[in-house]
Amino acid sequence: MTTVPPQRLTRRSLLQMATYGATATALSGKLDHTFASPMEPQLRRRTEFQIACMTLPYASLPLHRALRGIKNAGYEYVAWGTTHRDSPDGPRIPVMPHDAPPAKAKELATRCRDLGLEPLMMFSTVYPEADNGLEVLTQRLHQAGAAGVPQVLTFGHTQGGNRRVWIERFKKLGPIARDNGVLLVVKQHGGSTGTGQACAEIVHEVNDEGVRVNYDAGNVMDYLNVDPIRDIQKCADFVHSFCMKDHRNWPRDQDCGPGFGEIDHFRLLHAVGFVGRTMPLCCENIFAPLVPRPTTPAEIDALARRAREFLETVVAGLGEIDV
Numbered sequence: 001m002t003t004v005p006p007q008r009l010t011r012r013s014l015l016q017m018a019t020y021g022a023t024a025t026a027l028s029g030k031l032d033h034t035f036a037s038p039m040e041p042q043l044r045r046r047t048e049f050q051i052a053c054m055t056l057p058y059a060s061l062p063l064h065r066a067l068r069g070i071k072n073a074g075y076e077y078v079a080w081g082t083t084h085r086d087s088p089d090g091p092r093i094p095v096m097p098h099d100a101p102p103a104k105a106k107e108l109a110t111r112c113r114d115l116g117l118e119p120l121m122m123f124s125t126v127y128p129e130a131d132n133g134l135e136v137l138t139q140r141l142h143q144a145g146a147a148g149v150p151q152v153l154t155f156g157h158t159q160g161g162n163r164r165v166w167i168e169r170f171k172k173l174g175p176i177a178r179d180n181g182v183l184l185v186v187k188q189h190g191g192s193t194g195t196g197q198a199c200a201e202i203v204h205e206v207n208d209e210g211v212r213v214n215y216d217a218g219n220v221m222d223y224l225n226v227d228p229i230r231d232i233q234k235c236a237d238f239v240h241s242f243c244m245k246d247h248r249n250w251p252r253d254q255d256c257g258p259g260f261g262e263i264d265h266f267r268l269l270h271a272v273g274f275v276g277r278t279m280p281l282c283c284e285n286i287f288a289p290l291v292p293r294p295t296t297p298a299e300i301d302a303l304a305r306r307a308r309e310f311l312e313t314v315v316a317g318l319g320e321i322d323v
Helices: 013-026 062-072 102-114 134-148 163-179 194-204 217-224 230-232 263-271 297-318
Strands: 046-054 077-080 118-121 151-155 183-187 211-215 240-244 246-248 253-255 278-283
Touching: 013 062, 046 118, 062 297, 077 278, 102 118, 102 134, 118 134, 134 151, 151 217, 151 240, 151 253, 163 183, 163 194, 163 211, 183 194, 183 240, 183 297, 194 211, 194 230, 211 297, 217 230, 217 246, 217 253, 230 263, 278 297
Parallel strands: 046 077, 046 278, 077 118, 118 151, 151 183, 183 211, 211 240, 240 278
Antiparallel strands: 246 253
16 A cells, blocks of 8 residues: 655644644544445446546646647546646636637537547536626536536545535535536545545535546545555545646655655555446646656647556456456
């Protein structure tokens, strides 16, 4: 099992230690609960992993170049997020404005499919507790439904989300998601919602099949220095997708692409490898640690290709494990 080094005072830890500690105390009765339950061998079915690249690593480039690069890197699936530049000094242009009509999302999905890329996920770009959170998330679900994008991703503030507001709003959003054939998935982003277990507790209380958990192992390790291999065991029943991101605590506290960090992806994906779902693995970070970020589109393409090949190797290996 992956072992995460002891807590260090990093760029985020001073803020996060206080927030997480207070929340863990307040929810101590619930935080000990594990939602994942072993299935009987005869009920276990292999998960179908869909390896996608987000447009996010291509944020410095135009969207059309991002899509072409992702396709050329060998992907069949794509996730939208969040902004792109048409020129190096140009403004950040949203992939999909939050107030755009659903028809605009359908048009972008058609562009992706014409390139041979099936869109699997889109960012909501809003915190659930934001003043306009309910409005924007509702519109995102309608956009995704029109586009045939199966998941809309949201997450909380790094200091944690407002649990009461989240539950109240997710209960309203769950039926809207289901009506549109979409899942609203919430991932970890530090603070009181920084672990998969904490997100699963919220989803469990919402109790709507339209709201589920997205797992971001890099964020779990980065923001709270929690071992994601242990954490995912406590929420696997609710995990329906991943934001793929690795992390290193040594020699520098730094996020990186899958396979470049300290997280054991074989163990990570094995936790949900036999739940019988179709599960997107969306590469959010593809970059190498320590060295400078790439400066050319071709260099980004090469890292996107490497991330895909690494994850294909992991998935193939899991396929050799007996159900």
